[in-house]
Amino acid sequence: MRKLSIIMMALFIGGQALSQNDQNNLEMRKKDEYTFQLSDKVTRQKVTFKNRYGIELTGDLYLPKNGGSNLPALAISGPFGAVKEQSSGLYANQMAERGFVTLAFDPSYTGESGGKPRNVASPDINTEDFSAAIDFLGLQDNIDRNKLGIIGICGFGGFALNATAVDKRVKAVATTSMYDMSRVNAEGYFGSTTPEQRTKMLEEMSLQRWEDAQNGTPKYPENGLGQTSNESPQFVKEYYDYYKTKRGFHERSLNSNGAWTATNSLSFMNMPILTYIREISPRPMLLIAGENAHSKYFSEDAFNVAAEPKELMIIPEGVHTDLYDQMDKIPFDKLERFFKESLRSSIVQSK
Secondary structure (H helix, E strand, O other), X not given: OHHHHHHHHHHOOOOOXXXXXXXXXXXXXXXXXXXOOOOOOEEEEEEEEEOOOOOEEEEEXXXXXXXXXXXXXXXXXXXXXXXXOOHHHHHHHHHHHOOOEEEEEOOOOOOOOOOOOOOOOOHHHHHHHHHHHHHHHHOOOOEEEEEEEEEEEOHHHHHHHHHHHHOXXXXXXXXXXXXXXXXXXXXXXXXXXXXXXXXXXXXXXXXXXXXXXXXXXXOOOOOOOOOOOOOOOHHHHHHHHHHOOOOOOOOOOHHHHOOOOOOOOOOXXXXXXXXXXXXXXXXXXXXXXXXXXXXXXXXXXXHHHOOOOEEEEEEOOOOOOHHHHOOOOOOHHHHHHHHHHHHHHHHHHXX
């Protein structure tokens, strides 16, 4: 069961509290603080909007200070279990510097966004969250509806691809350190979950539903990152280094300070999200992954299945979490060129 425990450890990041030593060495980030500095070329304002299930989402709208009209815009979210004050906000800040209006948002049931119970994810609702962000951006007077794109980070890379496949208003999509959350929940890393393990997981979560129904509240497990050791997988140590240290800790991030519900994997294990990835074409796709990332194969496999136009960019020596916040690893210049060219081309195609 060693492989199964590693899988579940990664899927339920969060849970156990920091050790006293960690707390003593970590200046906890306040609720309204960000893990990055706002650019002096950008303004930021808090906004709210609803998805089609009526859940109110909260986001930060980043605007280039030099203004303009008919601007291109990007909806940005992720990583899975993070909040807008972390990686997605950093991406939004950088892309706004480059002339885009950007919206970094907290997904349903997490961060400052609505939805109860808390800390729940859904292949359907989290895909819809991106389309709701596109709804919002398309209603802004300074934005050109023909110049809308999406950036998805980590698990929200998979949702970004799914949203782009179904939502034809999205003209281009990019992902970094992409996870296919349905696939990893259903079959484990590199298909390591056996049929017997899958059955056991589903049996345990099915029975947990009765307990949750009786208690009137979901169970939140304590099998998250907890404390790493020399025996922990390297990628788990890397997650810990981001979410549980001053580098990326945020009080509202469930990966920093909480856990997904014990039954969170149920719908993911039965609802593949990349079934129609080929329908993104003819709109362009850019997949970015670290050379040494444990998750690289998700981007490689998606690239192989997708139709043209598509591009796979591998970051030399990069690991999964490098693309969360490492400015020397995240190819913002490439992202700028990709979206400016792609969204310019979309105007030609739409006429």
